[in-house]
Amino acid sequence: MIGYYQQGMNESNSSSCVIDVKKLEASYGKGRECTQALKGICFQVHRGECVGFIGANGAGKSTTLKILMGFRFPDKGEVQVFGRSVGNPESRERIGYLPEVALYYPFMKARELLSLYGGLGGLSRSELQERIPLVLARVGLGGKENDLLKSFSKGMQQRLGIAQSLITEPELLIYDELSSGLDPLGRFELRELLKDLKQQGRTIFFSSHELGEVESLCDRVIMIHQGEILRDAPLSTLLEECGDRSLEAFYIQTLQQQHKGA
Amino acid sequence: MKIVSTLSVARTVWLEALRRRDIYAIVIISCVLMAVVMGLDFFHLEGLNKFYREFALKFMSTATAITVIVLSARQLPREFENRTIYPLLARPLSRFEFLLGKFLGVWLTALFCFGLFMVVFLLGMAYLQTNLQWAVFLQYLYLQTMMMGVLAAMGFVLSMLCNIDAAIAFGSLLFLFGSTMASMMNTVYELSTPVAQWMLIGLTWFIPQLFLFDLSEKTVHADIWPPVSFEVMAALTLYALLFITVYFTGALLLFRRKGL
Numbered sequence: 341m342i343g344y345y346q347q348g349m350n351e352s353n354s355s356s357c358v359i360d361v362k363k364l365e366a367s368y369g370k371g372r373e374c375t376q377a378l379k380g381i382c383f384q385v386h387r388g389e390c391v392g393f394i395g396a397n398g399a400g401k402s403t404t405l406k407i408l409m410g411f412r413f414p415d416k417g418e419v420q421v422f423g424r425s426v427g428n429p430e431s432r433e434r435i436g437y438l439p440e441v442a443l444y445y446p447f448m449k450a451r452e453l454l455s456l457y458g459g460l461g462g463l464s465r466s467e468l469q470e471r472i473p474l475v476l477a478r479v480g481l482g483g484k485e486n487d488l489l490k491s492f493s494k495g496m497q498q499r500l501g502i503a504q505s506l507i508t509e510p511e512l513l514i515y516d517e518l519s520s521g522l523d524p525l526g527r528f529e530l531r532e533l534l535k536d537l538k539q540q541g542r543t544i545f546f547s548s549h550e551l552g553e554v555e556s557l558c559d560r561v562i563m564i565h566q567g568e569i570l571r572d573a574p575l576s577t578l579l580e581e582c583g584d585r586s587l588e589a590f591y592i593q594t595l596q597q598q599h600k601g602a
Numbered sequence: 603m604k605i606v607s608t609l610s611v612a613r614t615v616w617l618e619a620l621r622r623r624d625i626y627a628i629v630i631i632s633c634v635l636m637a638v639v640m641g642l643d644f645f646h647l648e649g650l651n652k653f654y655r656e657f658a659l660k661f662m663s664t665a666t667a668i669t670v671i672v673l674s675a676r677q678l679p680r681e682f683e684n685r686t687i688y689p690l691l692a693r694p695l696s697r698f699e700f701l702l703g704k705f706l707g708v709w710l711t712a713l714f715c716f717g718l719f720m721v722v723f724l725l726g727m728a729y730l731q732t733n734l735q736w737a738v739f740l741q742y743l744y745l746q747t748m749m750m751g752v753l754a755a756m757g758f759v760l761s762m763l764c765n766i767d768a769a770i771a772f773g774s775l776l777f778l779f780g781s782t783m784a785s786m787m788n789t790v791y792e793l794s795t796p797v798a799q800w801m802l803i804g805l806t807w808f809i810p811q812l813f814l815f816d817l818s819e820k821t822v823h824a825d826i827w828p829p830v831s832f833e834v835m836a837a838l839t840l841y842a843l844l845f846i847t848v849y850f851t852g853a854l855l856l857f858r859r860k861g862l
Binding site: 406409410411412413429430432433435436437439441442443444445447448452456457459460461462501504505 | 606607610613614617618621622684685686688689690691692693694695696699861862
C-alpha cells in the first residue's frame with residue numbers, strides 16, 4: 341500500500357490532522373459467522389483537505405464512517421477526530437454528518453428539525469432563526485421551512501440531510517454516500533455547494549460510488565477493498581497511473597489487478 | 603450533562619405523540635367515559651356512583667399505563683429502524699443524554715395523557731356533585747406519576763432486550779402481574795413449595811409491586827380512609843426510584859454497548 345500514513349506525512353502535518361485512524365479493525369457477527377469488515381486500516385485526513393473514500397459495496401466504507409462517528413465500536417485500533425477519541429461526544433462538536441440512508445422525523449417541520457439539530461450542536465435561538473432560512477435556501481429548500489417532512493420526497497430528504505449537516509457551520513464534513521437519492525440537478529448543485537465549502541477551508545471526507553463526483557471534488561482519494569486500504573494518494577497521482585484517463589478507469593484497473601492477484 | 607440537549611430529545615417524543623394523534627385517541631376515550639358518567643347519573647344510585655368512580659380511576663390508570671408501555675417500548679427500535687438516530691448521535695450528545703431525553707419525554711407525555719383523564723374525571727365528579735377528598739386524591743395522582751416512571755423505564759429496558767411487539771406484550775403482562783397478582787403473593791407464598799417460594803422471592807425483586815401505587819379505592823372511599831402517612835409515601839417514592847434507576851441503568855448499559 342502506498343499511503344500518506346506510511347509515507348510519514350502525518351508527522352509533518354500532525355498539528356493539522358483532523359481525522360487520525362490507526363490500525364483499525366472491526367468485524368460483524370460471532371464465531372464461524374464472523375466477518376472481518378476492517379483489517380487494520382490506517383489513514384489521516386488533514387485540515388482543509390477534501391478526501392474521497394471509495395470502494396465496492398461491502399468494502400468497509402460505511403463501517404469506517406460509523407466508527408468515526410462513534411456509532412460502532414472497533415475491535416482494535418484507535419480513531420481520533422480533532423485529537424479526541426470518537427467515544428467522546430465532544431469529538432463531534434465540529435462535525436457535520438450525513439448518513440448513508442436516514443429518514444427524518446416525519447411529524448416534524450423542516451424548521452423544527454433544523455432547530456433540534458442546531459440546538460443539540462449548541463446554537464442559540466437567535467442563531468437558529470438567522471441560519472435556518474439561509475441553509476435551507478442553500479440546499480434548494482427555500483420556503484419549505486414550515487412544511488411537514490412527511491411531504492418531502494427522497495431527494496428533498498437528502499437535501500434536508502445536507503442542510504442539517506451544515507447548520508452548525510462545522511469544520512469537518514463527513515458524508516456517507518454523498519449524492520444518494522439526488523437527481524442530476526441536485527447532484528450538480530451539491531457539487532457546487534461542496535466546492536464553495538472547500539474554498540472556505542472546510543475539511544471534507546466522503547464516501548461515494550459516483551467516481552466523477554469524487555474526481556471533480558477531491559484532492560486525495562482513499563480506496564478500500566475487502567477491509568484493507570488499497571491506495572491512499574493524491575488524485576493527480578492516481579490519474580497519472582492510469583494514463584490520465586479517469587478515476588473510474590483507475591478504479592476498474594486496480595480492482596481487476598486485485599482479482600487477478602487473488 | 604447538557605440539560606438543554608436532553609430536553610430537546612424529550613420534546614421530540616412529545617411532538618410525535620401529539621402529531622401522530624396518539625393523545626387524541628386518549629381524549630376520545632375520555633369523552634366516551636364522560637358519556638358513561640351521564641348515563642349512570644340517570645339512575646341516581648349512590649352505589650353505582652361509587653362504582654363509576656372506582657372503575658373510572660382504574661380504567662384511566664390502566665389506559666395510561668398501556669400508553670406508557672407502548673410509547674417507551676417503541677422509542678429506541680423505531681429510531682434504529684428508521685435510522686433517525688444517526689443525525690442525532692452525530693451531535694455532541696451522549697447516549698446517556700439521548701436515553702434520558704427519551705425517558706423524560708415518554709414520562710411527560712404519559713403525565714399529559716393522565717392529566718387529560720383526570721380533567722375528565724373531575725368534570726364527571728362535578729357533574730355528579732360528588733365531594734372529593736383532595737388529600738387522598740393528590741396522593742393518588744402522585745403515586746400514579748411514580749408508577750408511570752417505573753413503567754416507562756421498564757419499557758425501555760424491554761425494548762433493548764426484544765422487538766417492539768414482544769416488549770409491549772411483556773410490559774403489559776408485567777404491568778398486569780404487578781398491579782393485580784402481586785398483591786396475592788403472600789397467600790401464594792404460604793401455599794408454595796420451598797423452591798416455588800424462592801422463585802416468588804426472586805420475582806418480587808425483579809417485578810415492581812405496582813398495586814402499592816394504586817390509591818383508587820382509598821380515593822373513592824376517602825370518607826372512611828385517612829390520607830396515607832408521610833413515611834409510607836416516602837418509602838413508596840424510594841421504591842419507585844429504585845426500580846426506575848435499575849431499569850434505566852439496564853437499558854443504558856445495553857444501549858451503550860449496541861453498535862448502530
